[in-house]
Amino acid sequence: MKAEDLQRRFSCGAVEKTYENGRPVVFVLQAVFAVVGIYFFCLFMRETSAGHKIYLLAGLFFCLLRIYRQRDIVCYVTEKGLVVRKQCHSLYEFFSEQIKGTEYLVFIPYEIIFSVSPEWTDFELGQPEIGGIVIQAVRLRFLSKEAKQNILKRIRREQEREE
Structure with a gap:
């Protein structure tokens, strides 16, 4: 998906960086x-x-x-948040995503990210109170270690700026 289309669809600001799965995983x-x-x-x-x-x-x-399609972009870092590929939950969603490709992107603003799972399979969104956290399943497991660290730094930097 082009940066202009992404900005128009999600109102997420300019795309700063894109990430795809790690090269060894893609090759295998x-x-x-x-x-x-x-x-x-x-x-x-x-x-x-x-x-x-x-x-x-x-x-x-x-x-x-x-x-x-192995080299598709799985994460866009933008001014206002992350645009990531969400996990497919049914066989229909899986085949639909294979054909359409960009249908299963989701925008996650930096300020609502509470935590990232150790496996990078989901984000916890919201506030740490009863009923205040939503889990968004994403497909970021196969990003390189450097890409994961860069994304975490960006999230922390934006959350510190919000406070």
Whole structure:
């Protein structure tokens, strides 16, 4: 998604930095999907039934799509908050996100971030009172360690400026 589209959709201010999954993770997943895609292609070439060929072709298409989409941006650092990819909760959401790509972005202002889980799978948002915290599941687990530290520094800096 382009910076202008992001600013118009979320009113989040200028995009300062973007982060994608760490390079080792991207490389390994691209290699895995390449091997699985080659397997689907080999099965496709040997299959004689047209009905089975459709399923194998769909599997091959999915592998090619995943190889292409491994380098998608998962976190945008903006002036007013973070725009991150939220976790899919159903198979429909998963396939919809694979096709549309930008549907499952969510804007999280810096001032409402209470904490980040150690695995970077969710953000706790709100105030530490009874019923005041909401958990937003996100997909930031595979960011590099440096990217995670930079995001935490940015969150802390903005929260200190708010106080």
